[in-house]
Amino acid sequence: MADERAWQCDKAGFGSRTNESAGPLSEQFVELTRLLLAASTPAQVLQQVVDAAYRVVPCADLVSVTLRAPDGTFHTPVATGEVASELDEVQYRAGTGPCVDAADTGSPGHVRSDDLTTERRWPEFAQATVKHGFTSILSTVLVPHPEPPRLSGALNIYGRRLGAFDATAQDTALLLATHGSLALASTQAVNRxxxxxxxxxxxxxxxxxxxxxxxxxxxxxxxxxxxxxxxxxxxxxxxxxxxxxxxxxxxxxxxxxxxxx
Structure with a gap:
């Protein structure tokens, strides 16, 4: 219980930067940085980011990564479950959804829905997601290519609870996506x-x-x-x-x- 309280306190202070001492969440990011520096392939980078999102984002029940291919199509190279790939694919076929919208060149940086049971922006995706028991989603942009055509992607986090993701979850997901984008750019440059x-x-x-x-x-x-x-x-x-x-x-x-x- 004491560890849980320390964890919650650290999460609360993480976004506001009121907590100067290292806590559980800070330690998770330090560990993630170490793992990303050791990663030698894009697949390893993406796996580390997905695993970290599942661990540190509150109420994260399912995590995936969307990447845009040079021909403009999307795919899901890494996910914590097959359902995530299926739900991502619904968006790719429809050409719209939080994953696709977050990966768009005009993306605001993140796309979020707190209640997919009443979501009107992506009816096909919302229906399929709710059918699988997930009612919230947060997608944060990934920019793995630093040079044109700057092929983008998204870190996608699904939650079963209504309103699962708050501003702190958004900040945490943004940091994870930023870590992942930088590591991807580095490994892809090496691989290239x-x-x-x-x-x-x-x-x-x-x-x-x-x-x-x-x-x-x-x-x-x-x-x-x-x-x-x-x-x-x-x-x-x-x-x-x-x-x-x-x-x-x-x-x-x-x-x-x-x-x-």
Whole structure:
């Protein structure tokens, strides 16, 4: 009971900043920061944010993350339950709902409904959500991409109780979303750099092996460089195999193979 009182006191002081000493909620954010710094992939970041929201936001019964893809569609990569993914999907199909509205480029930062039983903004979503026993929702914007096209998303928190989320819950969710956005931007930048490095390495390797294959053909067939490349390209098309794979096979097994005319 004493721990619960300390927890409630810390939550009350968190939004107003009247509590200068570290408490349970502050410790949770310190732990979240440590976990996010250790995360190496976007999936790990999102999982940590969702788990933290479920732990620290009062009355959070279900949590999910909405992300917008480059083609403009939405998906739910992480959720605490399958129901959250189903309810998010209702919004994606309808093209509207708190998750979609929060992720919109003109979003005010968060979208909230205290009573989905009377909600008129998203009738299809509200009906489906209430049917599953959830009557409140809070969605807070995520901005995982710091550069254009700045593909956005939302942290979505469902509650079974009417009026489950107050101003303190909004502040806490905003902090979680901010932590998640920064960590996502960092890990995606790292992953992008790694992908670009891998792409360049594969490009150099492909170019090298194609050069080897051309040299073999030039020597064995008396072809020019252009003629050797054309032969590789035609063989690739005829076999429906990537050019680099044809070249690699020829370069490593040229004593066993006879290229077609």
């Amino acid at each position: 750099a790694e992908l670009e490095a891998n792409h360049l390495r594969r490009a150099f390797e492909s170019r090298d092996v194609i050069g080897q294959a051309k040299g073999i053909l030039m020597q064995r067939r008396g072809l020019s460089a252009d003629e050797a490349f054309d032969l590789l390209r035609r063989t690739s098309q005829d076999l429906n195999v990537k050019l680099a794979e044809v070249a690699h096979t020829l370069a490593t097994r040229h004593t066993e193979l006879e290229m077609p005319d």
